[in-house]
Amino acid sequence: MMPALTIKELTGGYSQRRPVLHGISFAVEPGRMTGLIGLNGAGKSTTIKHILGLMLAHSGEVRVAGVKLEEDRDKYRSACAYVPEQPSLFPNLTVAEHLRWTAMAYGLEQGEAERRAAKLAETFRMDKAMGSLPDTLSKGMKQKVMLMNALLVSPPLLIIDEPFLGLDPLATRALTGALDDARAQGSAILLSSHILPALERRADSLVVLHQGRIIASGTPEDVKRMANGAATLDDAFETLVLDAESEGGAKLGR
């Protein structure tokens, strides 16, 4: 099966002289969820910016649904939906209008889009807020609108930045259920988060970034095994990061 996302030997960042990412490679298959984890500044957002085509690779390549952005912009862009950490909504559109706008932008069939929107409104307990403007919504409700828009599209590749912060317990449960549904329908999910227990339970695979390099990857069990059989992903993460730092220090003669 062709991966929804393939990153090969990607080196990139904000300036050619000082790359942030150093030759990273990983893939996400349809129906799978990969967790992207790393310390603040490790390169997670930079990786996502490269996938979204907001930054150009210095070398290496990114493919979505088998194509590079420059080969087929329409196919590439219509295959991804992205939920940023900070909600960004149109101030003059209601929640329902946001969903309608997204459905149009992605060319979804109207009846199907309305059915899905109604289901998402129920799942995220947003029925009563469908006629509201963003300014009148709480922070978590705005985040829910962003998630509902991305889930409405049901794209081959769903990229979500830190989705669990700010969601109430029922919304968190609704999201994990909706992500399971998205996977069952064949979406590949790349999820960046610092909430490791959630990923330990849910992710099919993990990519551990440190200073722009992948220091471990595989299933959560693989990653724990790589960290001397750590009991939890939190423990594994700490071991892997500290090991990488002491190896880096040794190489520099520190």
Ligand SMILES: Nc1ncnc2c1ncn2[C@@H]1O[C@H](COP(=O)(O)OP(=O)(O)OP(=O)(O)O)[C@@H](O)[C@H]1O
């Ligand atoms: N606009 C920018 N210009 C130059 N360098 C940047 C810019 N944004 C981030 N960086 C640098 O890129 C590196 C990776 O940052 P990135 O935002 O990808 O980290 P992250 O893993 O997403 O961190 P966090 O968990 O804090 O969101 C850091 O060294 C950071 O200083």
